[in-house]
Amino acid sequence: MINNTAAEMSSALAKGEITSVSLTKQHLDRIADVDNEVKAFLHVDTERALAQAASVDADRAAGKALGPLAGVPLALKDVLAQEGVPTTAGSKILQEWKPPYDSTVVAKLKAAGVVILGKTNMDEFAMGSSTENSGYGPTFNPWDLTRTPGGSSGGSAAAVSAFEAPIAIGSDTGGSIRQPAALTGIVGVRPTYGAVSRYGLIAYSSSLDQAGPFGRTVLDTAMLHEIIAGHDSKDATSLNVPAPAVVAAAKSGDVKGLKIGVIKQLQGKGYQTGVLARFNESLETLSSLGAQIVEVDCPSFEYALAAYYLIAPSECSSNLARFDAMRYGLRTGEANGASAESVMNSTREAGFGREVKRRIILGTYALSSGYYDAYYGSAQKIRTLIIEDYKKAFTQADVLVSPTSPITAFKIGEKSEDPIAMYLADVATIPVNLAGICGMSLPAGLADEDNLPVGFQIMAPAMQDQRLYNVGAALEAALVSKWGGHLISKAPALGGAK
Amino acid sequence: MSSLSRDEVAKLAALARIEMSEEELVNLASQFGSILDAVARVQELNLDGVKATSHPQPLENIFREDVVLPSLSPDQALSGAPAQEEQRFRVPQILGEAE
Numbered sequence: 001m002i003n004n005t006a007a008e009m010s011s012a013l014a015k016g017e018i019t020s021v022s023l024t025k026q027h028l029d030r031i032a033d034v035d036n037e038v039k040a041f042l043h044v045d046t047e048r049a050l051a052q053a054a055s056v057d058a059d060r061a062a063g064k065a066l067g068p069l070a071g072v073p074l075a076l077k078d079v080l081a082q083e084g085v086p087t088t089a090g091s092k093i094l095q096e097w098k099p100p101y102d103s104t105v106v107a108k109l110k111a112a113g114v115v116i117l118g119k120t121n122m123d124e125f126a127m128g129s130s131t132e133n134s135g136y137g138p139t140f141n142p143w144d145l146t147r148t149p150g151g152s153s154g155g156s157a158a159a160v161s162a163f164e165a166p167i168a169i170g171s172d173t174g175g176s177i178r179q180p181a182a183l184t185g186i187v188g189v190r191p192t193y194g195a196v197s198r199y200g201l202i203a204y205s206s207s208l209d210q211a212g213p214f215g216r217t218v219l220d221t222a223m224l225h226e227i228i229a230g231h232d233s234k235d236a237t238s239l240n241v242p243a244p245a246v247v248a249a250a251k252s253g254d255v256k257g258l259k260i261g262v263i264k265q266l267q268g269k270g271y272q273t274g275v276l277a278r279f280n281e282s283l284e285t286l287s288s289l290g291a292q293i294v295e296v297d298c299p300s301f302e303y304a305l306a307a308y309y310l311i312a313p314s315e316c317s318s319n320l321a322r323f324d325a326m327r328y329g330l331r332t333g334e335a336n337g338a339s340a341e342s343v344m345n346s347t348r349e350a351g352f353g354r355e356v357k358r359r360i361i362l363g364t365y366a367l368s369s370g371y372y373d374a375y376y377g378s379a380q381k382i383r384t385l386i387i388e389d390y391k392k393a394f395t396q397a398d399v400l401v402s403p404t405s406p407i408t409a410f411k412i413g414e415k416s417e418d419p420i421a422m423y424l425a426d427v428a429t430i431p432v433n434l435a436g437i438c439g440m441s442l443p444a445g446l447a448d449e450d451n452l453p454v455g456f457q458i459m460a461p462a463m464q465d466q467r468l469y470n471v472g473a474a475l476e477a478a479l480v481s482k483w484g485g486h487l488i489s490k491a492p493a494l495g496g497a498k
Numbered sequence: 499m500s501s502l503s504r505d506e507v508a509k510l511a512a513l514a515r516i517e518m519s520e521e522e523l524v525n526l527a528s529q530f531g532s533i534l535d536a537v538a539r540v541q542e543l544n545l546d547g548v549k550a551t552s553h554p555q556p557l558e559n560i561f562r563e564d565v566v567l568p569s570l571s572p573d574q575a576l577s578g579a580p581a582q583e584e585q586r587f588r589v590p591q592i593l594g595e596a597e
Binding site: 377 | 512514517536537542543545551560574581592
């Protein structure tokens with residue numbers, strides 16, 4: 001039943017119509033059939049997944065109380081530490097590293113009985129928008145294998161859209177969940193900063209990073225969101241407030257009387273015709289459901305991309321200093337009594353890829369004395385202006401919307417030699433991260449010019465994540481009824497039997 | 499047009515502890531101008547009197563009781579070490595380096 005939703009799998013498991021072992025095997029078979037084409041996984045954890053599934057089946061047979069997603073398989077972005085399982089963050093510097101502990105997200109998934117199928121490919125240390133920056137080769141978009149699935153959580157997005165897993169975990173520092181969700185025709189949510197623990201999430205940019213859920217439907221995504229959210233004393237930036245009721249919101253989907261703000265700055269020039277057409281249709285749909293559409297002005301968003309590409313590299317240049325060849329990970333260049341410093345230099349040369357080096361150097365530059373105020377300091381002030389723009393916009397509307405990505409899935413290699421063109425892929429997703437609020441991408445249809453998925457982005461204030469699911473569920477229900485099924489059912493068949 | 503010379507990139511790479519081949523230094527220096535131009539847009543606005551934001555949430559010190567909690571065993575902590583000796587990380591020479 002790999003084509004079903006996670007909610008349907010959950011209900012079939014509860015009724016005893018299928019075992020978790022059988023469901024897990026079906027997904028492992030699917031991975032064996034199609035992942036040689038898609039390359040979503042870096043590591044398929046067959047034995048542990050089957051053991052975990054058997055344990056959930058035993059608990060169910062013994063009549064133990066189980067959570068709603070117990071026994072449902074999931075794909076995990078390789079940026080999250082899982083005890084004893086290779087965790088590389090897509091980098092050669094962590095090749096074959098096996099963490100001695102579980103990240104909080106993994107601990108919560110295990111406690112909920114969610115079956116972890118394996119670790120998915122990503123841009124190295126989550127730095128990228130196409131998954132081409134992985135140290136282990138790119139992932140291919142299931143809609144068109146000559147194109148990227150977006151990034152950096154491209155492996156997780158591709159796994160879900162290729163029916164290798166019904167749900168997946170990604171992380172989103174500048175759009176790394178929402179943009180690949182858009183490019184692969186699925187749902188992805190970046191929760192409010194601090195809503196999901198970062199303990200065991202390998203750090204790229206600590207003030208922007210946040211793990212979050214992928215699913216093929218809004219409800220599936222909400223069910224996963226609810227499992228991973230919550231306060232964690234192991235993460236000092238974790239919010240100690242009640243988690244938003246996202247599943248209830250996903251089941252409600254009522255936008256009558258709601259004010260929806262269209263951000264003037266996130267449309268127009270640079271946005272593909274088919275992306276804007278699907279976006280505007282979705283607005284009409286929401287309007288026909290009783291929502292009131294207003295336009296909001298966020299003038300500082302024009303500078304968000306520039307601020308992001310100073311703040312994130314600055315934080316990464318500091319965070320990635322921990323890869324020093326001393327305590328874990330790769331060590332090279334040790335011959336002939338080489339000093340610690342020269343071992344460090346040669347290990348970081350061999351272990352880091354091009355984009356990671358580029359961002360470390362840029363961050364080192366932006367933080368260096370003489371340039372600090374002009375670059376990092378100014379970027380931090382732009383961040384304040386973006387927060388203020390959002391605050392004002394949220395007095396005029398309950399949620400804000402835009403296209404998720406200005407373009408549909410691009411060709412492998414098309415932007416990999418041009419960093420600036422690649423950075424522009426995140427132009428509409430980055431403001432959310434800078435402000436620490438939450439955002440969702442859900443499918444809005446296919447662009448006429450290339451027949452590829454278009455994402456619709458919804459944004460809500462901090463810890464109002466339920467609003468994303470409420471609006472998302474309403475739009476999804478209307479679009480699915482118009483299309484006669486979920487968008488993902490229109491994806492072309494892959495090599496395996498579908 | 500901003501630019502960064504090959505020597506400036508080499509200095510930054512040394513600060514960041516990344517050895518770089520001549521080819522990498524030249525490539526990075528050639529890309530840096532357009533990247534710096536793109537990020538220098540943050541200087542276009544008058545930002546006088548605007549407060550800097552380092553973090554999206556207000557941060558406070560968080561305290562807990564000083565009690566022993568479970569932690570990694572020495573074997574677990576050393577499990578990923580490139581080299582170890584007597585329950586310690588074994589590292590290359592750090593003192594008395596020739597300069």
